[in-house]
Amino acid sequence: MGDVEVLSDAAVLLRDDRIAAVGPYAELRRAAAGAAVVEVSGVLFPGFVDCHTHAVFAAPRLDDHQRRALGETYQAIAAAGGGILQSVRDVRAAPEDALLERTAARVATLLAHGTTTVEIKSGYGLELAAEQKQLRVAGRVAGRVPVTVVPTFLGAHEVPPEYRDRRADYVRLVCEEMIPAVARAGLARACDVFCEPGVFTPAEARAVLEAGRAHGLTPRLHADELEGAGGAELAVQLGAASADHLAAVSDAGVRALGRSATVAVLLPATMTFLGRRTQAPARRLLEAGAAVALATDCNPGSSPTVSLPLVMVLGVSQLGMRHAEALTAVTVNAAAVLGLAGDRGQLAAGFRADVVACAVRDWREIAYWLGDNRVSAVWTGGSACPPSPALLSLDSHVQG
């Protein structure tokens, strides 16, 4: 992860939706005589892959933000009806087309920050119709914004209020009704669970992920975010594609991830936004041999950011990652989480022509400027994306 190949005076040759060649500028100009040429001063990166977002939501959670500033904990805010359940009320009430407008505006800003492939989870519906609505919106966004969307079913994100006193019934509903319906309609590729004390237990998470797998959904897990509960160990036992968060992972969990193909997805913007003093032990995970990815966790409660470059800066400054490790974490390793390692995350012949240009002199600046978007142009599938979609959609993004 600490080793990236950097070329100078280079060119990338695109043909249709693929990268045809990468090499010395003069050589490729000769080889591709007659091709349209776009001169770029700066640095080209592979399109960034955001492998963990909750980008379909209806409204910001400003009251949560203020209550946390006044000293209330995440758990206390959730117990008082805020937190995820506030977003559930908002999403259930939102008409599908309104949800699509807000989500498309948000995803356009992700794209403007260099993200060309984005995973989007459901989990603010917590009833079949509203979960399906969220997943349909995730799928429809790709028709509005030129990104690739990989949808994940997260029906076990929280126990909905109407099942408070009969949680086993809710787990059964997720396993026996929601998962088969979502899989049958092709609405999701993966299945995820929020495994955390006070949310879903490891036994419940296992039941949901095994049901998902039986219906062709790849298992992933929100694991050991705030208090350790054996989430990382469970993810490895199940052969999950990823164990995400991990701020409270145990030593045994670190060792298990180090010996496995399960990717450790770290979300430093979340712990920063929540005002926590702890972060996932990235260096210990890397030293144990774990593959580490970084993601935004874009969501209205704990990580309202659309910027993978910002997350890379936090990866370096808060997690002790090297610039090269942070870059690998949002490209090669994030693509692996989504089962796309052979297709995304590299500027190499045969890979999809998703390319990001940045107005920087040194490639490490992409993981340096704190909150300054240096992305100057983006191509997805070989086509130039419209300039500054973030500005065009600012209104609906902010008011959304």
Ligand SMILES: [Zn+2]
């Ligand atoms: Zn999450």
